[in-house]
Amino acid sequence: MTGKLYGLGLGPGDPELITLKAHRILSAAPVVAYPAPDTGPSFARQIAAAHLSFHQVEVPIVVPMRVERFPAQEIYDEAAETLSRHLDAGLDVAVLCEGDPFFYGSFMYLFERLSGRYETEIVPGVSSMMAAAAALGRPLAARNDVLSIVPGPLDDETLRSRIDAAGAVAIIKVGRHFHRIRALIEAMGLTAHAGYVERVSLPEQRVLPLSAVAEDVAPYFSMILIYKGGEGWNASLAAENARHNGMTP
CATH class of the missing domain: 3.40.1010.10 (Tetrapyrrole methylase, N-terminal domain)
Incomplete structure (x- = not known):
């Protein structure tokens, strides 16, 4: 046998x-x-x-x-x-x-x-995407939201179309593409809706609003979560972004 x-x-x-x-x-x-x-x-x-x-x-x-x-x-x-x-x-x-x-x-x-x-x-195992949502303290999607999982190495045009078409987005494999992806998210007016997580569940884990990330590079184990739907946690992330940037939400 x-x-x-x-x-x-x-x-x-x-x-x-x-x-x-x-x-x-x-x-x-x-x-x-x-x-x-x-x-x-x-x-x-x-x-x-x-x-x-x-x-x-x-x-x-x-x-x-x-x-x-x-x-x-x-x-x-x-x-x-x-x-x-x-x-x-x-x-x-x-x-x-x-x-x-x-x-x-x-x-x-x-x-x-x-x-x-x-x-x-x-x-099956716990995926980094599920762990990142838990660390960020914000559900990935709800009700009829369409969740898209988008690899960061895709070109800007493809990234933009995938983000446009979804109510919630998980951008994975960010790594060396971080600077370009963040610029695209900013150009789309979605920075306030985006959270950043790196090395999720490890002792060196970092969880921040995307706008609060000072570096222009990211480690391989990093992810950006965007929520564009109408649930309440969208407003809470916008408020968190504002607090990190010294603004009144």
């Missing part, structure tokens, strides 16, 4: 946001795989570190973190081949995923390669 493949969502960073189910599988799996940069530690492994044991086989999946494109297909092909050897030996494999495995997660590429050959189970 072959082993079972698990995609474990670990949440946005706070180890206490790991679900009980993910913790149970993580603690029992003989093989644990996780994405890792070519320099520095694996963030997914850091989240799960307290629950790993010395008898587990660890398989880092090294993905270069660079602006230029890299041969991603080759990396996932090689990782799938490595994991398949463990699965063929009858060992369960737990792949650690920051946030949720199927929400912009790299696990989906392993799922594509392996799920047709091995029994596979996905354990």
